[in-house]
Amino acid sequence: MNQLEAFFLKHYIKTPRRNIFKFSFVFMVLGIALSVGILSAGLNLFQGYESNLKKLLLDSFAHINISPIYRDSIDEYSSDEILSIIFQKDGVSSALPLLQSQLMAQVGGKVRAANLMGFKDNANSYYRDYISQGKQEIASGEIIVGHYLAEELALSIGDNLTLMYPRLDQISAFGLHSVTGSFEIVGIYRCGYYENDRSIVICDIDEARDLLNLPIGYTKIHVKLDNPDKAPYYGRDLAQELNNRFTVIPWNYYAESLLRLVKMEKWLIFILFSFLVLIAGINVISAVGTIILDKTDEIAILHTLGAKPKSIKRLFAYRVGIVAVIAVIIGQIFGLLLSWLVEKQGIYKLKGDVYFIDTLTFELSFTNLLVVFFTSTVLIFLCIMIPLKQIQKMQVMDIVRRNY
């Protein structure tokens, strides 16, 4: 930057009323701010969705699932052995043996598939964080039901629900024999992850044993880690230490592809919305073209005084550039406001059965802010440079003569 450019840049910043906040820039700023705002809001909401989904997946699912390979259940002895191996490791926050199986929930004529869980130690179970109504403790004959499952079956706290477990090993001429049990609903479970909320039923482990006909042992051990991203490493170590006698599955196996898809969709939205900034850029081309026409005398005199066309071009680029950067920042603030409004509005809700979660939240990410800022600024600057090419083609003589 030479002395002339530095002088003008300082002048533009020092006297913004004369140089920056001008009517000719209003529509250019509006266009940029709107497009950047929509781009930012889109990215903020998708970031929120991605983080929310990941958080829900990791909070409401086990980070590592240990299940038997050769048997139906893990016996008490093996369970203690596994737990002692798990708890020797640093970074394990909890490990809970449980009974888990698919069965049917029935009320009157309505039947729904359900996912029964009975934890060995209810007091330390992670489901307790998601009880939205009723109590966390479960006594004999009591049950906690997922929010959407209760809604679909038109049930609320105090109602009774029948669970039916079909015994595939007891098929007779009279059909399939199933074990049934009736429970009183004492709590509603709602973690926000739709698949869980529409299927989960949690009961006392002894009653789960009766229903599933598993008098001893557990079907799974759920492990929670302090850092869920390290689940694949822990999983590999555990599988080796357990001599591959059990299936050890980290959460990434069943959920990472979903999270990757969401991430990819986020960047796809970013690319698509970037075209909005490009459209605003067309408005910038027209605005800069008008400014150049308006400032031909200024260009002519600077040229006459010996300024090089490149330098004159840069003076215009700085001036419009400052306006564009301000517009991008305004757009990012607008985007933040828009994201907040979308989060707070109660009119539109996500369809949980399609999007896994039913709430729209936004998350402000510094990386996203930078990406939006740089992408928008670069796109706008490219658009600024197009009309500035005219400056090089201008004939000073024509401009001076025109005024005679």
Added chain:
Amino acid sequence: MILKASNIYKSYKDSDQVIEVLKGASLEVNSGDLICITGKSGCGKSTMLYILGLLDAPDAGELEIAGKIIDSRSNHAHEFRNRDLGFVFQFHYLIEDLTARDNVMLPLLILGKSESQAKKRADELLDYLGLSHRLNRFPNQLSGGEQQRVSLARALANDPKLVLADEPTGNLDPAHSSEVWGMIRNLNKELNQSFVIVTHDHEAAGQANKVFELSEGVLRQTG
């Protein structure tokens, strides 16, 4: 010798017609010269001035500034215009968003002088031209005569070898016109500043020490 233009030819195309404006015009400017070029409207006076000022390129002929042959299309033309030449036009061509002082600072900043050096020189020149009380005024806050004096100060900012003026008083009333001519004479006498001035005002041209008339594309000394 400051500037020498030899056998300058220039023609323009107007529809299908080729208009030959300059047909071998020559001019030599020495240090301390106050030269006026007169002629009828449209005879090519301004074209000659722009060629001398490296703002336009001749079709043929040679231009020498301070002993160097210069091509106005070359990349060095900018440097010569900035360092060795000063310009004053009929309209002041001051940048509206800048103060009188800032406008005078421009050639110095283009030359690469620091802002403080440029400011000091601008203040000196504006003081010399009687505008020390108008330093921070914007062009629209100055009278026509003051605007043209600021424009003159800007032309003198880099202490050029030659100032080229195209009808410098053409837009001023008689009082301001004689004020500007007085300034030009003083600068010529006191600072030995050379001027080439294009004017159609024969009376004003009489104040020059050399007068040329451009007629039919050729410059002839008439006084």
